[in-house]
Amino acid sequence: xxxxxxxxxxxxxxxxxxxxxxxxxxxxxxxxxxxxxxxxxxxxxxxxxxxxxxxxxxxxxxxxxxxxxxxxxxxxxxxxxxxxxxxxxxxxxxxxxxxxxxxxxxxxxxxxxxxxxxxxxxxxxxxxxxxxxxxxxxxxxxxxxxxxxxxxxxxxxxxxxxxxxxxxxxxxxxxxxxxxxxxxxxxxxxxxxxxxxxxxxxxxxxxxxxxxxxxxxxxxxxxxxxxxxxxxxxxxxxxxxxxxxxxxxxxxxxxxxxxxxxxxxxxxxxxxxxxx
Numbered sequence: 001x002x003x004x005x006x007x008x009x010x011x012x013x014x015x016x017x018x019x020x021x022x023x024x025x026x027x028x029x030x031x032x033x034x035x036x037x038x039x040x041x042x043x044x045x046x047x048x049x050x051x052x053x054x055x056x057x058x059x060x061x062x063x064x065x066x067x068x069x070x071x072x073x074x075x076x077x078x079x080x081x082x083x084x085x086x087x088x089x090x091x092x093x094x095x096x097x098x099x100x101x102x103x104x105x106x107x108x109x110x111x112x113x114x115x116x117x118x119x120x121x122x123x124x125x126x127x128x129x130x131x132x133x134x135x136x137x138x139x140x141x142x143x144x145x146x147x148x149x150x151x152x153x154x155x156x157x158x159x160x161x162x163x164x165x166x167x168x169x170x171x172x173x174x175x176x177x178x179x180x181x182x183x184x185x186x187x188x189x190x191x192x193x194x195x196x197x198x199x200x201x202x203x204x205x206x207x208x209x210x211x212x213x214x215x216x217x218x219x220x221x222x223x224x225x226x227x228x229x230x231x232x233x234x235x236x237x238x239x240x241x242x243x244x245x246x247x248x249x250x251x252x253x254x255x256x257x258x259x260x261x262x263x264x265x266x267x268x269x270x271x272x273x274x275x276x
Contacts, residue, residue, distance in 0.1 A: 002052065009047035010244040016040030017248055021255055044244055087150035090143050090222050093229045097139030100232035101199065104133035107239055108195065109188065123183055125239070126191070130179050130198065132235035137199050139228040141206030146222055149215045156215020164212060171201050220263045227256030 016036045023033020048054065049062050080088050108129050148154035161167065178194035185191030213221055230252025237245025 006047045006051040007243075009043050013040040013044040013047070013244060014247050016043070017251055021251060044248075048242075048244075084151075086219060086222055087147050090146040090150060090218075090225065093222070093225045094140050094143035094147065096229035097136045097141075097143060097232055100136030100229075100236050101133050101140060103236055104129045104136060104239065105195070108191065111188075126183055127179075128235060128239040130182055130195070132232065132239050133195065133199055134175065134202050135228060135232040135235055137202035138206040138209070139225055139232050141203040142210045142221075142228070143206075143225045145207055145210040146218055146225060149210070150218050150222075154211075156218075158214045159211040161208070161212075164208065167208070168205065171205050174198075175201055220260055223256055223260040223263055225256075227253050227260060230254070230256055 017040045020033045020037035020040060023029040023031075023036055025033075045066070049059060049066075054062065076088060108126070145154065149156055175198050178198050182191050182194040182198070185194065210221055230249045232249070234246050234249025234253060237243070237247075237249055
C-alpha cells in the first residue's frame with residue numbers, strides 16, 4: 001500500500017471515529033456509533049499493517065499477535081457480565097498504558113527510530129518518548145488499581161498517606177529533574193537510568209493517585225483514566241509520527257476529560273441536593 005493510499009485510509013478512519021463518538025452520545029444511535037468505530041479501527045489496522053512502514057517479514061508476527069489479542073478480546077466480551085464492564089474497561093485502559101510505555105522504550109532503544117533526528121529534532125523526539133512513557137506508566141498502574149477496586153480484589157476504602165500532596169509534588173520535581181538528565185544524556189545507556197527512575201515514580205504515582213480515591217468514585221476514575229489512555233496514545237503518535245494515533249488519541253483524551261467533568265459535576269449536584 002502506497003503512502004498516499006495509507007493517508008487516505010487514515011483520513012477515512014478518523015472520520016469514522018468522529019462519527020462513532022457522535023453516535024455514542026445518544027442511546028438510539030449507539031449501535032450505529034459502535035459500528036462506525038469498529039469499521040474505522042479495521043481500516044486503520046489494515047492500513048498500518050499493509051502500509052509502507054511495515055516490512056513483509058514482520059507481517060506474520062503482527063497477524064499472529066492480532067489473532068491472539070482478538071481471541072482474548074472476543075472471549076472477554078462474551079463471558080464478562082454487564083455489571084463487570086467498568087472493571088473490564090479499567091483493565092483495557094491498563095493495556096493501553098502498558099503499550100505506550102513499551103513502545104516508548106522500544107523507540108528509544110531502537111537506533112533506527114532516531115537515526116534521522118539531530119539537534120533540536122532529537123531533543124523533541126526524546127521529550128516525546130519521555131512524556132509517552134510517563135503518561136503510559138501512570139495510566140497502567142492507576143488502571144490496575146481501579147480494576148482491583150472495582151472487582152473487590154482491593155479494598156474500596158481510600159488510602160490517605162500523611163503528607164500525600166507533598167509526596168506528589170516531590171515526585172513531580174524528581175520527574176522534571178530526571179527529564180532534564182534524560183535530554184542531556186549523550187548515549188542510550190546514560191539515558192536509560194533517568195528513564196527507568198521516572199517510570200518507577202510514574203508507576204508509584206498511578207498507584208498512589210487511585211488508592212487515595214474511594215471505591216464509590218471509581219466510575220469517575222475510570223473515565224479519567226480513559227482520558228489518560230487517549231493522551232498516551234496521542235503522545236505515541238507524536239513519537240512515531242503517526243497522524244492517526246495523534247488524532248484518535250486526542251479524541252479519546254478530550255472526550256474522556258469532558259465525561260469526567262460531567263460526571264463530577266453531576267455527583268456534586270447530587271451531593272448538594274442530599275445535604276440541602
